[in-house]
Amino acid sequence: MITKRRITPLYLLILSFSLLIGLLAFSTQSVQAAAPANFNPDNYAVNAKAAVVLDAKSGQVLYAKEASTALPVASMSKMISLYLVLKAIDQGKIQWTDTIAPDEAQAALSEGTELSNVPLTAGTAYTVKELYEASWIYSANVAVMLLGQKVAGSQANFVKLMQQQLTDWGIKDATIVNASGLNNSLLGDLAVPGTGADAENEMSAYDTAQVAQHVLADYPEVLQTTKIAKQTFRANQAGSFEMTNWNMLLPGLQMYDASLAIDGLKTGTSDAAGECFTATLKVNGRRLIAVVMNAQGAADDKTKRFVATAGLLKATLASWQYDTVLTAQKALPNGQKLKVINGRQKYVTLTAAKTQKFWQLRSAASTQGQLKLKKAYRQGITAPVKANQVIGQYQLAKPDYIFVQAQPKTAVMTEKAVTKLPWYQILFNKIF
Numbered sequence: 001m002i003t004k005r006r007i008t009p010l011y012l013l014i015l016s017f018s019l020l021i022g023l024l025a026f027s028t029q030s031v032q033a034a035a036p037a038n039f040n041p042d043n044y045a046v047n048a049k050a051a052v053v054l055d056a057k058s059g060q061v062l063y064a065k066e067a068s069t070a071l072p073v074a075s076m077s078k079m080i081s082l083y084l085v086l087k088a089i090d091q092g093k094i095q096w097t098d099t100i101a102p103d104e105a106q107a108a109l110s111e112g113t114e115l116s117n118v119p120l121t122a123g124t125a126y127t128v129k130e131l132y133e134a135s136w137i138y139s140a141n142v143a144v145m146l147l148g149q150k151v152a153g154s155q156a157n158f159v160k161l162m163q164q165q166l167t168d169w170g171i172k173d174a175t176i177v178n179a180s181g182l183n184n185s186l187l188g189d190l191a192v193p194g195t196g197a198d199a200e201n202e203m204s205a206y207d208t209a210q211v212a213q214h215v216l217a218d219y220p221e222v223l224q225t226t227k228i229a230k231q232t233f234r235a236n237q238a239g240s241f242e243m244t245n246w247n248m249l250l251p252g253l254q255m256y257d258a259s260l261a262i263d264g265l266k267t268g269t270s271d272a273a274g275e276c277f278t279a280t281l282k283v284n285g286r287r288l289i290a291v292v293m294n295a296q297g298a299a300d301d302k303t304k305r306f307v308a309t310a311g312l313l314k315a316t317l318a319s320w321q322y323d324t325v326l327t328a329q330k331a332l333p334n335g336q337k338l339k340v341i342n343g344r345q346k347y348v349t350l351t352a353a354k355t356q357k358f359w360q361l362r363s364a365a366s367t368q369g370q371l372k373l374k375k376a377y378r379q380g381i382t383a384p385v386k387a388n389q390v391i392g393q394y395q396l397a398k399p400d401y402i403f404v405q406a407q408p409k410t411a412v413m414t415e416k417a418v419t420k421l422p423w424y425q426i427l428f429n430k431i432f
Helices: 009-032 074-090 104-110 128-137 141-152 155-168 205-218 220-226 304-319 423-431
Strands: 048-055 060-065 230-233 241-244 262-270 274-283 286-295 320-326 337-341 347-352 356-361 369-373 390-396 410-414
Touching: 048 205, 048 304, 060 205, 060 304, 060 356, 074 128, 074 141, 074 155, 074 205, 074 262, 074 274, 104 141, 128 141, 128 220, 128 230, 141 155, 205 220, 205 262, 205 274, 205 286, 220 262, 274 304, 286 304, 304 320
Parallel strands: none
Antiparallel strands: 048 060, 048 286, 230 241, 262 274, 274 286, 320 356, 337 347, 347 410, 369 390, 390 410
């Protein structure tokens, strides 16, 4: 006979509580999956509209302020343009010794004293190498426009290449209207047809940092140029011009700080963008990237982006240290073990397949992680067990340890082999 369960108030309370716990667990997982807009571990407020600091190789984010907000980037967009120049050289499409001659309109724009330019003469041939160096060191706008023209045949085609490159990198929210980063209103007839009269390149701090990541990963030789503090454009030739790098944090320049070994990358300035800077440096063997957008301060203060960048980097390094979280062939933190079914040992110790390092907050006792077992092993592993058998993966558990790319994961293995019990012992255990 089937009897009906009596629904008591206590039963309803237990059922409701269970549902609530389930919903909370689901909600927590959903929230943790999304990176917060701001990550400020040491309550440091950078004096800029947006900023980010991340590890160039792993993409681990150490600081973020409004880092997902698209803002004008001005000449920091030259990092994309010059990446494409290096790519074209790498593919053999152009050579360092190839030449480009500006037309009358381009030469006239290069003479504009209100813009960052090396002066060019119409009809004069300039090498790719000369224009490339002027673009990095002096942020020469017409120089980079000529390079884009050499690579793609026209400004319009080059802008399409820039947009496609960003798409290939997974950057979807950027706006690219020209090669230089100038506001279109300053380009006049040299603006790309179909782009707005007052349009300007825009990207978020995250996106700008990712561009720098790709530049440094694919063409680390850029640092040989970006670290140059002073150089003469077309030395010992007609039209020579003394260039001083706009990056004042380089050795020998006004804002140099011996505690920060900054060797690049790119500044950017416009009325809409304000004072911007993408910086990079190595700290104990790890390369960091810092992006500061629209540094705040007095309008006539041309050092505020460097003050903001230096302060941000020092605060970040005071909060973080790069250290080992997992050691290859060593037990996981907290000595995590896995149940062994029908084995001579009831548990097997779990180890990391490789050494894994992260930036860790100095204020934290240790970096916490979580073990994610393969589905087949969630109830335990059935003997016999092989040594170094991969049974899952280990990854950081803290939701505020953010990575621009996918968070690194480390394979987890069994420490040693476990033999199976004889059949009679297994039967005895099942009975008793």
